[in-house]
Amino acid sequence: MTENNIPTKVAKKPVAKKVPAARKRVASKTPVAKPEKKVKKTEGKEKVVRDSFTMPKADYDIIAEIKQKALKTGLHVKKSELLRAGLHVLGKLSAAQLKQAMSSLEKIKTGRPKKA
Numbered sequence: 001m002t003e004n005n006i007p008t009k010v011a012k013k014p015v016a017k018k019v020p021a022a023r024k025r026v027a028s029k030t031p032v033a034k035p036e037k038k039v040k041k042t043e044g045k046e047k048v049v050r051d052s053f054t055m056p057k058a059d060y061d062i063i064a065e066i067k068q069k070a071l072k073t074g075l076h077v078k079k080s081e082l083l084r085a086g087l088h089v090l091g092k093l094s095a096a097q098l099k100q101a102m103s104s105l106e107k108i109k110t111g112r113p114k115k116a
Contacts, residue, residue, distance in 0.1 A: 056108060 063079055070077045090098060 056106060
């Protein structure tokens, strides 16, 4: 305590941590295999690309219909999976079949739609 009977802080002495004694290494007759470096898991995966596009509301509604149809069969699918599956199906068409499928689509303006 000080002259005015106000307690002062007393600094504590730092306590040294006990360090365990170093263990002696004993050379063994059998060599120990070093652990192999971990191989990145991403080597087998294909890089994904994020993109954005515009489509008519009627076509967008078809995605919802197909998702519902898939759910009825017990299959949960994402929009991106449906689009990828569609691309695979289109990729297997002949040139004439692809031309016919593409000509049946309504042409739309590219870019973002104007705000209403």
